[in-house]
Amino acid sequence: PTEGTISTIISSYYDDQCEFSRENLSIGHLIGKGAFGFVYQGIAKNIKAEEKVTTVAVKTVRDDATSEEIENLLKELSVMKMVGKHINIISLLGCCTQGGQVMLIVEYAKYGNLRDYLRRKRPPGHVLSGSFEQDENDESYKPDDSDDLIHSLSTIDLILFCLHTAAGMEYLHSKKCIHRDLAARNVLLAENRVCKIADFGLARDLTQTYYYRKQTDGRVPVKWMSPEALFDRKFSTKSDVWSYAILAWEIMTYGGTPYPSTSAEKLFDYLKVGNRMAQPSNCPNEIFQLIESCWAFKETLRPTFTQISENLRRYLYGSS
Numbered sequence: 001p002t003e004g005t006i007s008t009i010i011s012s013y014y015d016d017q018c019e020f021s022r023e024n025l026s027i028g029h030l031i032g033k034g035a036f037g038f039v040y041q042g043i044a045k046n047i048k049a050e051e052k053v054t055t056v057a058v059k060t061v062r063d064d065a066t067s068e069e070i071e072n073l074l075k076e077l078s079v080m081k082m083v084g085k086h087i088n089i090i091s092l093l094g095c096c097t098q099g100g101q102v103m104l105i106v107e108y109a110k111y112g113n114l115r116d117y118l119r120r121k122r123p124p125g126h127v128l129s130g131s132f133e134q135d136e137n138d139e140s141y142k143p144d145d146s147d148d149l150i151h152s153l154s155t156i157d158l159i160l161f162c163l164h165t166a167a168g169m170e171y172l173h174s175k176k177c178i179h180r181d182l183a184a185r186n187v188l189l190a191e192n193r194v195c196k197i198a199d200f201g202l203a204r205d206l207t208q209t210y211y212y213r214k215q216t217d218g219r220v221p222v223k224w225m226s227p228e229a230l231f232d233r234k235f236s237t238k239s240d241v242w243s244y245a246i247l248a249w250e251i252m253t254y255g256g257t258p259y260p261s262t263s264a265e266k267l268f269d270y271l272k273v274g275n276r277m278a279q280p281s282n283c284p285n286e287i288f289q290l291i292e293s294c295w296a297f298k299e300t301l302r303p304t305f306t307q308i309s310e311n312l313r314r315y316l317y318g319s320s
């Protein structure tokens with residue numbers, strides 16, 4: 001691909017409403033690295049009506065990115081635009097597509113990803129269900145929790161996180177968007193401990209090999225995939241509900257690792273004969289029954305996110 005094709009692709013995504021002036025954005029330190037590129041913390045001037053300066057997260061591609069990688073970031077941008085705003089999803093604040101590197105400016109989540117937050121806030125002496133996989137090369141940026149007065153999370157806090165993520169997914173599905181990689185590592189925690197679904201706009205390579213390949217961070221997404229997604233590459237709102245069951249289990253176990261002793265290759269047969277993960281010791285029966293309905297082998301038996309949120313609200317507040 002030539003420079004010409006890249007600029008044609010970029011101009012086809014141009015949107016005056018969303019374009020943010022580079023002069024009003026200052027890029028800070030690196031907070032994350034992915035196969036796709038980099039995420040930086042940044043400060044943006046006048047990006048929100050209600051404040052002069054806003055801490056933001058800035059997503060970019062590497063300097064030597066291919067036109068395909070640039071286009072993937074632009075596709076993510078258009079999905080985020082299409083989806084719009086909801087308290088439980090990471091929303092788009094603006095973008096810089098003209099006159100330099102393509103950058104997406106999104107809401108900043110100060111406490112980082114939910115999985116690591118849950119592990120940091122596990123009550124002392126909590127009995128583990130499922131092992132905790134140690135990161136092979138954990139040199140990632142550590143969010144600053146020093147202003148977070150909560151030292152350990154209660155069961156009700158955990159159920160509230162289940163509700164936040166279900167509400168975010170209900171909204172995403174109402175916008176006809178399927179996530180396909182819902183997991184605690186892809187949920188971020190923002191100010192006031194609000195969970196926000198992230199990375200829902202990513203273009204994904206849906207071949208089986210992609211999912212079987214070990215990810216750079218050492219986790220294999222296969223364990224979040226429904227049987228029909230795993231074997232027929234059939235992704236739907238119902239396969240997101242299955243992934244949500246695994247996410248809810250991660251939440252209730254303070255960031256436990258799913259099926260620690262089952263290999264990715266054996267997983268399908270393991271699930272097919274009806275095996276599932278055990279009820280975490282602190283997980284109330286009603287919540288575990290909800291999780292079990294979400295990992296029903298048959299897709300049609302799984303609830304919708306509207307039903308899941310209603311159920312969780314009823315549990316927490318006594319009404320829906």
Ligand code: ACK
Binds near residue numbers: 032
């Ligand atoms: O666990 P983390 O700190 O949270 O590492 C990942 C990394 O970048 C790769 O995605 C972090 N990250 C991504 N988007 C944001 C955001 N909007 N706010 C804060 N951190 C983010 C994520």
